[in-house]
């Protein structure tokens with residue numbers, strides 16, 4: 001039975017890489033897919049991975065009908081055995097409904113990839129519709145990590161290096177960005193406390209903070225000291241938030 005599968009995870013956890021691998025493995029066996037994307041960092045009509053691979057894709061811009069596009073293609077003698085949809089969080093809910101119709105009426109597997117929640121921990125409309133409609137939701141196996149070493153489950157946005165919780169839902173960007181707007185993946189605890197790697201480092205260096213042990217004071221990486229800091233108070237937590 002064909003399926004609508006939603007591969008979800010934080011930014012930078014390997015979703016686009018997996019999309020490219022699925023495409024590679026299927027086309028190596030003579031199957032032909034159509035790749036859709038929207039607002040990839042590499043530009044219009046591209047699916048790109050941080051591992052350096054990039055391929056052409058069909059840009060599913062606002063108002064673009066994915067189902068009609070595929071029916072047109074098939075009726076003109078074209079072929080399509082499966083569909084890949086990357087950056088699916090940016091797709092309109094109607095486009096996700098179209099993907100479900102592709103599975104049910106055209107009997108093709110659809111593999112959708114996207115982040116579930118935005119920088120405020122709110123669902124993207126496209127991801128919400130995927131959660132509602134997908135036959136399966138797969139969480140990516142390669143864990144992105146928070147600065148404290150815990151699994152990163154949330155996406156933070158920074159503006160000028162500071163974490164923000166207000167602003168437009170969609171701002172195309174990258175982790176480790178040199179631009180004004182950047183992103184960082186965090187565990188829930190540190191997302192709630194608005195504590196990025198930089199702010200944790202600053203707090204650890206503050207004279208107000210008593211280090212747990214000699215090695216923990218400046219460590220904000222994945223060291224045991226930093227882990228202790230995440231729970232035991234070697235880094236200060238702004239009052240009013242816990």
Ligand SMILES: Nc1ncnc2c1ncn2[C@@H]1O[C@H](COP(=O)(O)OP(=O)(O)O)[C@@H](O)[C@H]1O
Nearest residue numbers: 010011012013014015016017018048049050051
């Ligand atoms: N230089 C590198 N060496 C090895 N792996 C890398 C390197 N750069 C990025 N990666 C891997 O690529 C992942 C990001 O892949 P990508 O498909 O672009 O993520 P996503 O689409 O989920 O944002 C990282 O989590 C990491 O596992």
Ligand SMILES: Cc1cn([C@H]2C[C@H](O)[C@@H](COP(=O)(O)O)O2)c(=O)[nH]c1=O
Nearest residue numbers: 011012115118119155169170171172173
């Ligand atoms: C959290 C968040 C992210 N975005 C943007 C930033 C990137 O362009 C993409 C995610 O791409 P990735 O391949 O998964 O890294 O989404 C956004 O617009 N709004 C947000 O809140």
